[in-house]
Amino acid sequence: MLQKDIEEVLISEEQLQEKIKGLGEQISADYQDKFPLLVGVLKGAMPFMADLMKRIDAYLEIDFMDVTSYGNATVSSGEVKIVKDLNTSVEGRDIIIVEDIIDSGLTLSYLVDLFKYRKAKSIKIITLLDKPSGRKVELNADYVGFDVPDAFVVGYGLDYAERYRNLPYIGVLKKSVYSF
Numbered sequence: 001m002l003q004k005d006i007e008e009v010l011i012s013e014e015q016l017q018e019k020i021k022g023l024g025e026q027i028s029a030d031y032q033d034k035f036p037l038l039v040g041v042l043k044g045a046m047p048f049m050a051d052l053m054k055r056i057d058a059y060l061e062i063d064f065m066d067v068t069s070y071g072n073a074t075v076s077s078g079e080v081k082i083v084k085d086l087n088t089s090v091e092g093r094d095i096i097i098v099e100d101i102i103d104s105g106l107t108l109s110y111l112v113d114l115f116k117y118r119k120a121k122s123i124k125i126i127t128l129l130d131k132p133s134g135r136k137v138e139l140n141a142d143y144v145g146f147d148v149p150d151a152f153v154v155g156y157g158l159d160y161a162e163r164y165r166n167l168p169y170i171g172v173l174k175k176s177v178y179s180f
């Protein structure tokens with residue numbers, strides 16, 4: 001049913017799980033002697049966060065922030081709004097921000113500045129997808145799953161107008177779905 005709106009499957013369910021296993025192993029090794037706080041950025045990062053945390057073999061805590069800047073559009077409004085803040089203090093903590101995608105970079109640069117201001121001890125970024133062609137501010141992740149081309153992608157947490165988050169793979173949306 002949903003598949004009729006998809007132009008092309010970019011990353012299959014199997015490819016996603018294989019990559020996430022590898023990312024989990026890297027983080028396990030890097031944080032063996034630490035006690036990181038994983039901050040999932042809602043709503044998009046929810047499936048990635050759930051799968052990733054199960055692949056990390058280290059003591060950790062999780063928390064979530066809900067920020068939004070796209071609304072129902074395919075380009076960022078440029079204004080990042082906090083819809084829900086953390087319940088946990090970040091002061092003195094090793095923070096790992098967990099994102100589904102870096103596109104313009106505006107969401108993450110806002111969060112990195114916020115956590116610096118709140119005196120985090122260290123801040124690292126893990127993103128499942130990176131779209132370098134979309135960047136409006138300079139920003140690089142410490143751990144990246146896959147680079148994606150200059151197209152609006154959906155699935156595995158990523159939405160268009162709140163839909164398609166429940167697709168189990170990453171796909172490119174048909175242009176006819178959002179330009180009419």
Ligand SMILES: O=P(O)(O)OC[C@H]1O[C@H](OP(=O)(O)OP(=O)(O)O)[C@H](O)[C@@H]1O
Nearest residue numbers: 042043044068069070103104105106107
């Ligand atoms: O690098 P950027 O251009 O800032 O784009 C990336 C952000 O945009 C999307 O979130 P969105 O604001 O759509 O909220 P959502 O996760 O609830 O869909 C996505 O999930 C990232 O958080």
Ligand code: HPA
Nearest residue numbers: 103151152153154158159
């Ligand atoms: O390509 C995208 N798809 C879904 N959400 C997004 N948020 C930024 N870029 C994207």
Ligand SMILES: [Mg+2]
Nearest residue numbers: 044070158159
């Ligand atoms: Mg969105």
